[in-house]
Amino acid sequence: xxxxxxxxxxxxxxxxxxxxxxxxxxxxxxxxxxxxxxxxxxxxxxxxxxxxxxxxxxxxxxxxxxxxxxxxxxxxxxxxxxxxxxxxxxxxxxxxxxxxxxxxxxxxxxxxxxxxxxxxxxxxxxxxxxxxxxxxxxxxxxxxxxxxxxxxxxxxxxxxxxxxxxxxxxxxxxxxxxxxxxxxxxxxxxxxxxxxxxxxxxxxxxxxxxxxxxxxxxxxxxxxxxxxxxxxxxxxxxxxxxxxxxxxxxxxxxxxxxxxxxxxxxxxxxxxxxxxxxxxxxxxxxxxxxxxxxx
Amino acid sequence: xxxxxxxxxxxxxxxxxxxxxxxxxxxxxxxxxxxxxxxxxxxxxxxxxxxxxxxxxxxxxxxxxxxxxxxxxxxxxxxxxxxxxxxxxxxxxxxxxxxxxxxxxxxxxxxxxxxxxxxxxxxxxxxxxxxxxxxxxxxxxxxxxxxxxxxxxxxxxxxxxxxxxxxxxxxxxxxxxxxxxxxxxxxxxxxxxxxxxxxxxxxxxxxxxxxxxxxxxxxxxxxxxxxxxxxxxxxxxxxxxxxxxxxxxxxxxxxxxxxxxxxxxxxxxxxxxxxxxxxxxxxxxxxxxxxxxxxxxxxxxxxxxxxxxxxxxxxxxxxxxxxxxxxxxxxxxxxxxxxxxxxxxxxxxxxxxxxxxxxxxxxxxxxxxxxxxxxxxx
Amino acid sequence: xxxxxxxxxxxxxxxxxxxxxxxxxxxxxxxxxxxxxxxxxxxxxxxxxxxxxxxxxxxxxxxxxxxxxxxxxxxxxxxxxxxxxxxxxxxxxxxxxxxxxxxxxxxxxxxxxxxxxxxxxxxxxxxxxxxxxxxxxxxxxxxxxxxxxxxxxxxxxxxxxxxxxxxxxxxxxxxxxxxxxxxxxxxxxxxxxxxxxxxxxxxxxxxxxxxxxxxxxxxxxxxxxxxxxxxxxxxxxxxxxxxxxxxxxxxxxxxxxxxxxxxxxxxxxxxxxxxxxxxxxxxxxxxxxxxxxxxxxxxxx
Numbered sequence: 019x020x021x022x023x024x025x026x027x028x029x030x031x032x033x034x035x036x037x038x039x040x041x042x043x044x045x046x047x048x049x050x051x052x053x054x055x056x057x058x059x060x061x062x063x064x065x066x067x068x069x070x071x072x073x074x075x076x077x078x079x080x081x082x083x084x085x086x087x088x089x090x091x092x093x094x095x096x097x098x099x100x101x102x103x104x105x106x107x108x109x110x111x112x113x114x115x116x117x118x119x120x121x122x123x124x125x126x127x128x129x130x131x132x133x134x135x136x137x138x139x140x141x142x143x144x145x146x147x148x149x150x151x152x153x154x155x156x157x158x159x160x161x162x163x164x165x166x167x168x169x170x171x172x173x174x175x176x177x178x179x180x181x182x183x184x185x186x187x188x189x190x191x192x193x194x195x196x197x198x199x200x201x202x203x204x205x206x207x208x209x210x211x212x213x214x215x216x217x218x219x220x221x222x223x224x225x226x227x228x229x230x231x232x233x234x235x236x237x238x239x240x241x242x243x244x245x246x247x248x249x250x251x252x253x254x255x256x257x258x259x260x261x262x263x264x265x266x267x268x269x270x271x272x273x274x275x276x277x278x279x280x281x282x283x284x285x286x287x288x289x290x291x292x293x294x295x296x297x298x299x300x301x302x303x304x305x306x307x308x309x310x311x312x313x
Numbered sequence: 314x315x316x317x318x319x320x321x322x323x324x325x326x327x328x329x330x331x332x333x334x335x336x337x338x339x340x341x342x343x344x345x346x347x348x349x350x351x352x353x354x355x356x357x358x359x360x361x362x363x364x365x366x367x368x369x370x371x372x373x374x375x376x377x378x379x380x381x382x383x384x385x386x387x388x389x390x391x392x393x394x395x396x397x398x399x400x401x402x403x404x405x406x407x408x409x410x411x412x413x414x415x416x417x418x419x420x421x422x423x424x425x426x427x428x429x430x431x432x433x434x435x436x437x438x439x440x441x442x443x444x445x446x447x448x449x450x451x452x453x454x455x456x457x458x459x460x461x462x463x464x465x466x467x468x469x470x471x472x473x474x475x476x477x478x479x480x481x482x483x484x485x486x487x488x489x490x491x492x493x494x495x496x497x498x499x500x501x502x503x504x505x506x507x508x509x510x511x512x513x514x515x516x517x518x519x520x521x522x523x524x525x526x527x528x529x530x531x532x533x534x535x536x537x538x539x540x541x542x543x544x545x546x547x548x549x550x551x552x553x554x555x556x557x558x559x560x561x562x563x564x565x566x567x568x569x570x571x572x573x574x575x576x577x578x579x580x581x582x583x584x585x586x587x588x589x590x591x592x593x594x595x596x597x598x599x600x601x602x603x604x605x606x607x608x609x610x611x612x613x614x615x616x617x618x619x620x621x622x623x624x625x626x627x628x629x630x631x632x633x634x635x636x637x638x639x640x641x642x643x644x645x646x647x648x649x650x651x652x653x654x655x656x657x658x659x660x661x662x663x664x665x666x667x668x669x670x671x672x673x674x675x676x677x678x679x680x681x682x683x684x685x686x687x688x689x690x691x
Numbered sequence: 692x693x694x695x696x697x698x699x700x701x702x703x704x705x706x707x708x709x710x711x712x713x714x715x716x717x718x719x720x721x722x723x724x725x726x727x728x729x730x731x732x733x734x735x736x737x738x739x740x741x742x743x744x745x746x747x748x749x750x751x752x753x754x755x756x757x758x759x760x761x762x763x764x765x766x767x768x769x770x771x772x773x774x775x776x777x778x779x780x781x782x783x784x785x786x787x788x789x790x791x792x793x794x795x796x797x798x799x800x801x802x803x804x805x806x807x808x809x810x811x812x813x814x815x816x817x818x819x820x821x822x823x824x825x826x827x828x829x830x831x832x833x834x835x836x837x838x839x840x841x842x843x844x845x846x847x848x849x850x851x852x853x854x855x856x857x858x859x860x861x862x863x864x865x866x867x868x869x870x871x872x873x874x875x876x877x878x879x880x881x882x883x884x885x886x887x888x889x890x891x892x893x894x895x896x897x898x899x900x901x902x903x904x905x906x907x908x909x910x911x912x913x914x915x916x917x918x919x920x921x922x923x924x925x926x927x928x929x930x931x932x933x934x935x936x937x938x939x940x941x942x943x944x945x946x947x948x949x950x951x952x953x954x955x956x957x958x959x960x961x962x963x964x965x966x967x968x969x970x971x972x973x974x975x976x977x978x979x980x981x982x983x984x985x986x987x988x989x990x991x992x
Contacts, residue, residue, distance in 0.1 A: 046793075047793045049793055050793065050795070052788055053785075053789070053799045056799075056803070057798065057799045057803065058802075060802045060803055060805070060806055060860065061802050062828065063817040063818060063820075063860070064809075066820060066821055066828055067816075067820070070820065078826065080826075081825065081831065082831045083827065083828050083831055085828075125713045128709040128710070129709060129712075129714070132705070132706045132707075132709035132710045133710065136702050136705055136706040137702055138705070138706025138707055139703050139706075140707075144710065144714060147717075148713075148714070148717055148721075151717055151721035151722055151725065153974075154721075154725050155917070155973070157921045157923060157942045157945075157969075158728070158967065158969060158973075159725055160942075160945065160966065161728060161731065161738070161945070161963050162723075162724035162727045162728035162731055163720060163724040163728075164950075165724075165727070165738070166719060166720060166723060166724055167720075181716075184712075184716050185713035185717060187717055190713060201397065201399070203395045203399035204399050206395070207401075207460075208401075208412070209365075209385075209386050209387065210366075210386045210387060210391075210392065210393050210413075211387065211416055211460075211464075212387035212416035213387075215705045215709075217416070225403045226402065226403060243810070244809075244811070246810065246924045247924060250927070251946075251950060254950070263810055263811075266812050267812055267928055270816055270819075284813050284816045284817065287810070288809060288813050291808045291809070291810070292805070292808065294808075295805065302804070302807075303804070306869060307869060307871075307872035309869070385700075
């Protein structure tokens with residue numbers, strides 16, 4: 019085995035690969051040859067969407083497709099809002115999403131803390147039962163869940179989107195795991211200082227759990243905002259309760275050839291999620307990475 | 314102010330492990346009592362039972378004259394300093410100190426007064442606005458103490474508070490703790506595995522092993538008169554030299570060493586000699602045994618000399634697992650021995666040093682039970 | 692009074708008080724449907740009326756004669772067996788690439804991650820446009836290299852591949868993030884040791900990195916397979932199961948039977964049965980994958 023001398027200046031922290039002195043055939047790293055095309059492919063649909071949203075109708079019918087409209091039709095946006103109930107849809111979606119996220123933060127914290135730190139009768143059994151429900155996806159129990167929601171009189175109301183999602187078992191699971199990693203000593207000290215269980219949770223545990231809570235909030239926000247199947251099933255007649263996803267579907271169906279308006283609507287519907295992503299990238303990535311690592 | 318009492322206290326964990334067995338001891342009002350022993354001996358569990366963080370399986374714990382078995386921690390009027398300090402990282406020092414008082418709905422003025430007083434007493438007034446993350450180890454330790462003091466408790470519980478500090482700081486903080494106790498006189502129960510801390514700080518020390526109390530008494534007494542072989546081997550550094558010996562007709566023999574010991578029944582015994590009872594035999598003195606030097610450790614004011622003598626070593630049960638010297642003694646029929654010598658004797662590995670023994674300060678232990686045996690003076 | 696107070700402040704009470712709201716919700720909306728759904732699958736039932744007729748295993752046996760159901764199963768399998776390898780292997784390549792410290796890396800990362808936050812509808816709309824037969828970019832680009840034009844979602848042969856392409860686009864970033872997290876969890880000393888032993892980059896990857904990514908790979912394969920078998924939104928919105936049933940998949944079929952075309956008929960029980968068969972298939976596939984995975988994957992201690 020020959021010994022290859024490694025100059026520390028060569029190890030640039032590339033994971034999985036170690037650089038070696040070699041002839042440079044290109045003025046840049048060969049990784050660009052893979053990454054650039056892929057990045058372009060990933061961004062093209064988004065670019066096309068934005069470009070089309072700023073075109074006139076004849077421009078959209080132009081082939082080859084125009085990717086730079088030149089004269090931006092900003093008026094398409096107000097036009098789209100006037101053409102359909104975008105404002106109402108945004109409002110509905112916001113109400114549902116904020117309620118669900120807030121509720122989850124509260125209920126999952128309470129439950130997670132109890133599972134992590136309180137010894138109570140039946141704790142193990144109940145935890146197992148909750149985890150078991152995680153194994154059965156919504157798509158499999160779509161019909162019976164619909165029937166339960168119907169029997170509670172929630173169908174065709176925003177309540178159908180809020181109530182069943184007030185406590186997400188995944189969130190409980192995630193927070194339970196996280197709370198267990200906090201030093202028990204802190205909670206024991208607080209107990210000795212006279213704090214009640216609730217006090218310990220709100221004054222000590224939660225302030226120290228900001229990363230996990232933010233991750234949960236961000237991930238839950240995305241799920242709820244983008245949810246399609248459940249609203250579709252539970253809002254069969256009441257278009258006044260439509261969320262943005264349902265509204266968008268309707269809009270596209272009613273304007274199948276008005277691509278500029280459809281794209282404008284699409285851009286608007288995506289805006290909140292895109293902005294949230296740009297602002298909270300770290301948390302999205304954490305959320306996904308922890309999902310993966312906990313399996 | 315009140316004392317703390319253990320009455321036949323036992324702790325058994327759900328799996329069956331007995332952490333503390335039938336512990337009975339009384340900490341007098343204002344006393345500084347140290348629970349000392351190797352890790353796993355049950356000292357921390359005993360402390361936590363007083364704190365209320367562990368349920369008591371049997372027996373009672375009393376604070377003052379109140380039985381506190383079922384009393385929640387916050388109502389026991391005791392305060393605890395945790396090993397890792399357990400300072401609330403998201404709160405300033407001031408809020409850390411005030412936390413317990415706020416829980417009790419104490420009036421704001423009173424809280425501020427107490428916090429200010431304690432901060433001044435511990436020299437922390439400039440640190441009040443900082444967060445634990447910005448403090449050094451020693452400062453954090455003081456905040457942890459302050460947090461306990463501010464509650465003006467009946468008793469103080471400390472769980473190895475100095476073990477996270479570096480050596481020099483530890484010595485300084487030890488002195489501070491001593492000063493504080495002299496000044497405030499609060500009943501204190503202190504847990505440590507470091508027998509030097511135990512000896513220097515305690516009014517009395519309670520040596521524990523495997524859940525049982527081995528001996529209770531003032532440090533010097535425990536040192537001079539260990540109740541059994543475990544205590545003998547645990548207390549004192551360097552550890553007592555222990556040899557297998559034989560008693561016959563009032564004489565105890567171990568290797569080439571022979572000592573008079575009247576009142577001792579014939580049979581196998583264990584002989585214990587603290588390093589300081591062995592001196593180089595001066596001219597004309599009776600040579601008790603001869604030591605062959607292996608390793609010399611100069612400490613400045615004295616020299617620790619490790620070597621071997623003819624004989625067989627005995628174990629106290631207090632040895633640490635990584636004790637290397639026993640393993641290094643490859644020769645059969647020789648036992649390791651450690652003595653303290655004046656540096657001017659300049660010992661060198663390979664030397665054979667004749668040693669004399671102070672016969673009044675030897676210890677004998679029963680070979681089976683390990684209990685100390687009385688030697689009647691001649 | 693003392694006993695009541697003790698009970699109220701006990702850990703048992705506190706524990707239950709804390710978990711009660713969540714548990715009640717999960718029992719109503721999670722556990723109960725699982726049981727009642729199974730019971731439903733043993734009945735003839737309609738969503739519109741409470742009338743129920745017990746038919747035992749009849750629903751399940753009917754599935755065997757149902758051409759559409761079998762077609763849906765085949766499509767689910769085909770979709771899964773294309774979607775999973777492409778997205779997992781593609782993600783692996785991308786994750787390694789995105790871990791490099793080169794210029795523009797932040798741009799590249801953003802480009803790969805952003806599609807994850809788009810909703811299925813938004814993605815569907817974008818791809819309906821890009822894949823538009825007459826005006827879409829895709830046919831334009833293909834035309835430039837002398838292929839096509841393709842029908843994409845409108846052609847019976849092209850609809851499924853187009854679905855795969857669209858869903859891979861939407862989910863790749865997710866898998867990439869998981870892989871990147873796993874890559875960054877590989878202790879640097881292992882790679883340095885390999886480098887000092889003279890291993891080439893490929894060798895290092897094959898012998899050190901790849902085996903250590905085993906758990907992540909297994910996880911992604913299982914997760915992607917489960918998602919793939921549950922495909923619905925894209926089929927409902929973009930292809931409507933067509934053209935001519937070319938993209939009919941199990942969840943879509945269940946939805947149609949219970950909530951759309953079948954709503955006038957008592958097919959809710961039958962649809963439920965199909966859903967439960969799907970569940971069993973998912974479960975078995977997961978178990979098989981884990982079992983095979985355990986034999987191949989070492990979990991580093």
